[in-house]
Amino acid sequence: MMKNNEDTYYKSLRRTIALIIVAVSLFPLFLLAAVAGYRFHTSYRGKVISHLQEIVEKHARQIDQFLLEKLAEIQTLATITPVEELTSSASLAEILYSFQKSFGGVYVDFGCVDSSGYQVAYAGPFHLARANYAKAEWFKKASAQPYFISDVFLGLRGLPHFIVAVQVPYKDSFLILRATINFLGFTRLVESVRVGETGRAFILNRQGEYQTAVSFQPKLEPKQILESLASKSADAPSGSLRAVNGASSVIYKEIDGTLYLARPLKKGDWFLIYEQNSRDAFSELYSARRFSIALVALSIITVIFIAWALSYKVVGRIEQVDREKEMLSEQVIQTGKLASLGELAAGVAHEINNPIAIMVEEAGWIEDLLPDIQAVAQSAGREDLITEIANTVHQIKTQGARCKDITQKLLSFARGSDARVQEVNVNDVIEDVVGVISQKAKYDRVTLKVECSNGLKPVFASPSELQQVLLNLINNSLDAMDAQGGDLIVRTAQENGWVVITVADTGPGIPESVLPRIFDPFFTTKPVGKGTGLGLSICYGIVKRLGGEITVDSVVGQGTTFKVYLPVIQEKREGDNGGE
Amino acid sequence: MTMAASENRARILIVDDEVAYADVLSRRLKRRGYEVESACSGKEAVQKLRKGSFDVAIVDLKMEDLSGLEVLKIFRTLEPSMPVIMITGHGSEEAATAGKALGAFEYLGKPCDFTSLLEVIEKALTLGREKHD
Numbered sequence: 186m187m188k189n190n191e192d193t194y195y196k197s198l199r200r201t202i203a204l205i206i207v208a209v210s211l212f213p214l215f216l217l218a219a220v221a222g223y224r225f226h227t228s229y230r231g232k233v234i235s236h237l238q239e240i241v242e243k244h245a246r247q248i249d250q251f252l253l254e255k256l257a258e259i260q261t262l263a264t265i266t267p268v269e270e271l272t273s274s275a276s277l278a279e280i281l282y283s284f285q286k287s288f289g290g291v292y293v294d295f296g297c298v299d300s301s302g303y304q305v306a307y308a309g310p311f312h313l314a315r316a317n318y319a320k321a322e323w324f325k326k327a328s329a330q331p332y333f334i335s336d337v338f339l340g341l342r343g344l345p346h347f348i349v350a351v352q353v354p355y356k357d358s359f360l361i362l363r364a365t366i367n368f369l370g371f372t373r374l375v376e377s378v379r380v381g382e383t384g385r386a387f388i389l390n391r392q393g394e395y396q397t398a399v400s401f402q403p404k405l406e407p408k409q410i411l412e413s414l415a416s417k418s419a420d421a422p423s424g425s426l427r428a429v430n431g432a433s434s435v436i437y438k439e440i441d442g443t444l445y446l447a448r449p450l451k452k453g454d455w456f457l458i459y460e461q462n463s464r465d466a467f468s469e470l471y472s473a474r475r476f477s478i479a480l481v482a483l484s485i486i487t488v489i490f491i492a493w494a495l496s497y498k499v500v501g502r503i504e505q506v507d508r509e510k511e512m513l514s515e516q517v518i519q520t521g522k523l524a525s526l527g528e529l530a531a532g533v534a535h536e537i538n539n540p541i542a543i544m545v546e547e548a549g550w551i552e553d554l555l556p557d558i559q560a561v562a563q564s565a566g567r568e569d570l571i572t573e574i575a576n577t578v579h580q581i582k583t584q585g586a587r588c589k590d591i592t593q594k595l596l597s598f599a600r601g602s603d604a605r606v607q608e609v610n611v612n613d614v615i616e617d618v619v620g621v622i623s624q625k626a627k628y629d630r631v632t633l634k635v636e637c638s639n640g641l642k643p644v645f646a647s648p649s650e651l652q653q654v655l656l657n658l659i660n661n662s663l664d665a666m667d668a669q670g671g672d673l674i675v676r677t678a679q680e681n682g683w684v685v686i687t688v689a690d691t692g693p694g695i696p697e698s699v700l701p702r703i704f705d706p707f708f709t710t711k712p713v714g715k716g717t718g719l720g721l722s723i724c725y726g727i728v729k730r731l732g733g734e735i736t737v738d739s740v741v742g743q744g745t746t747f748k749v750y751l752p753v754i755q756e757k758r759e760g761d762n763g764g765e
Numbered sequence: 766m767t768m769a770a771s772e773n774r775a776r777i778l779i780v781d782d783e784v785a786y787a788d789v790l791s792r793r794l795k796r797r798g799y800e801v802e803s804a805c806s807g808k809e810a811v812q813k814l815r816k817g818s819f820d821v822a823i824v825d826l827k828m829e830d831l832s833g834l835e836v837l838k839i840f841r842t843l844e845p846s847m848p849v850i851m852i853t854g855h856g857s858e859e860a861a862t863a864g865k866a867l868g869a870f871e872y873l874g875k876p877c878d879f880t881s882l883l884e885v886i887e888k889a890l891t892l893g894r895e896k897h898d
Contacts, residue, residue: 535827538854539783542876546789549879553796589876592854 199500206492229470238435244378245448245457263351263362271297278308293365300358311342336390372397384461404443414447534592545585548578609646612637618655629663630670638678642753650727657720658688658747665692686749694741779803780810781825807831821889826853841868846896848889
């Protein structure tokens with residue numbers, strides 16, 4: 186239950202940290218991306234559109250220029266050519282020939298129509314001599330003004346074309362000199378503006394009829410295009426198409442992913458329409474947007490990953506610190522318990538010493554009385570009783586001495602750790618420790634063997650600290666062998682300048698993965714509440730402080746061997762020479 | 766059995782709140798010819814010392830009313846020439862050093878070997894006689 190609570194706590198802590206990191210990192214990122222993206226989008230769009238506007242404007246001027254040129258040419262022709270020549274098909278053919286020569290294939294045919302609509306003369310590929318145009322729309326319009334450029338129409342020839350017509354005064358009335366412009370050539374001129382992959386231009390008249398050949402299907406019907414452009418558009422700063430009739434400014438509008446630009450031609454009779462797929466027109470903008478989105482996505486992934494990793498790490502540390510804190514307080518409690526236990530032991534030892542002393546003294550009193558008893562026994566012929574009594578008294582005294590020994594040891598342990606360093610014979614310390622621990626070993630079904638080397642040199646150490654080290658090592662071994670039992674060997678030996686204490690058990694051994702950490706504070710493999718993880722680290726600290734070393738050698742399944750190396754006291758050189 | 770002591774009838778005061786211990790010790794010492802009196806508290810011991818004189822005192826370190834060290838201090842002022850042997854079940858060296866510093870003649874752990882106790886008593890008596898002379 187407790188564990189579950191803790192898990193939930195750390196999980197929510199981890200989540201909170203991760204969320205905070207994500208929020209703090211991503212909020213500015215999103216803000217930046219949104220603001221910069223919007224600014225870039227707007228300015229880039231504006232730039233692209235104004236560029237297109239410029240192109241369309243230039244192109245429209247070019248087309249206007251072309252139309253004016255053609256008109257001017259026909260006007261000049263009408264002015265400088267004698268009427269006789271204009272009315273003669275043969276001379277008209279000559280003029281057409283020379284025009285075609287100097288202007289390429291712009292002019293298809295020439296015709297001269299009188300004021301009644303009757304074609305007086307004709308030069309060109311069609312059989313239109315003597316045709317009557319009295320009812321033709323263009324003729325009516327051309328009759329009403331000095332010059333005229335028609336819309337595209339099929340006419341008598343049944344092919345789309347448009348004409349440039351100029352009035353020539355003739356007698357009381359007039360003649361109309363009319364030239365047909367090469368429709369395909371004009372279309373090519375209009376289409377010559379091509380931007381990107383989908384950018385193309387065409388011309389519509391006010392009625393929404395094509396004035397150029399279109400080899401493609403526009404996204405919208407021509408009429409719809411005009412209507413959309415004519416309607417008030419927020420995009421178009423210069424207002425609607427109608428409002429700019431005749432004025433040479435380019436308006437634009439984006440409809441269903443297609444960008445339309447329009448500029449009036451021929452004084453507003455025609456419109457040069459430029460159409461381009463928005464994606465194509467703003468391709469760089471879109472690719473930049475794609476790149477930015479990819480970048481933002483990558484940042485999000487990175488931030489989330491970092492948040493996740495960092496929160497794991499931080500919470501891991503917190504968890505570890507919490508656990509160490511818990512263990513420390515456990516250790517403090519343990520220490521307190523030990524201290525009070527020590528006091529208790531000392532009290533008990535003292536209390537027991539008195540009755541033992543009385544028992545021993547009373548036994549001594551019996552001994553004192555033995556000569557008197559002997560006299561009585563002799564008279565009764567029971568001298569054997571004396572030997573019995575003497576043996577019993579001796580036994581009481583021996584056991585009393587043993588009790589004293591035990592209480593003495595208890596007292597010396599209870600007196601607490603004394604860190605004062607003095608000359609110590611390691612064997613004595615081992616004897617003390619083994620005296621205390623042997624009973625526990627017996628209960629644990631462990632065979633305790635002590636092999637003390639005789640010629641051991643003394644070392645500088647605090648006896649109580651050394652006892653602590655040995656007790657820890659032996660206790661660990663006993664705990665490790667726990668239920669199965671086994672052999673525990675405590676051995677001392679002299680190796681050069683070192684006294685070596687070996688504590689070897691036949692326990693389960695320490696796994697290699699754990700081995701490097703066993704001297705770390707708070708590291709324990711014992712169940713929660715059983716070990717504080719401080720025993721070996723304290724041993725390590727004590728041995729290191731004495732200038733010694735502690736090593737461990739363990740084979741899983743075979744056992745563990747701890748070795749404590751303590752430096753022997755360096756005798757003075759003279760003493761060395763003098764001795765032995 | 767030495768009869769040397771019985772000639773002088775050396776007087777010994779045993780101070781121990783453990784009555785049974787004081788009792789068995791006095792029996793054993795009396796059998797060896799000493800004149801023994803026992804007190805089962807510090808106060809009683811001081812009263813006994815005021816009434817009569819003793820050649821040596823055996824004082825338990827831990828008692829209920831006055832501690833052995835306090836009794837020792839009082840004894841040292843009342844009768845500075847009388848050697849005091851400290852005896853205790855609390856085998857602490859600090860107490861031993863403190864007792865020695867206050868002028869105790871010797872310090873013995875409880876339970877103690879009776880033979881060693883007799884030796885210490887004899888030594889103390891020798892010292893006391895030297896002081897008297």
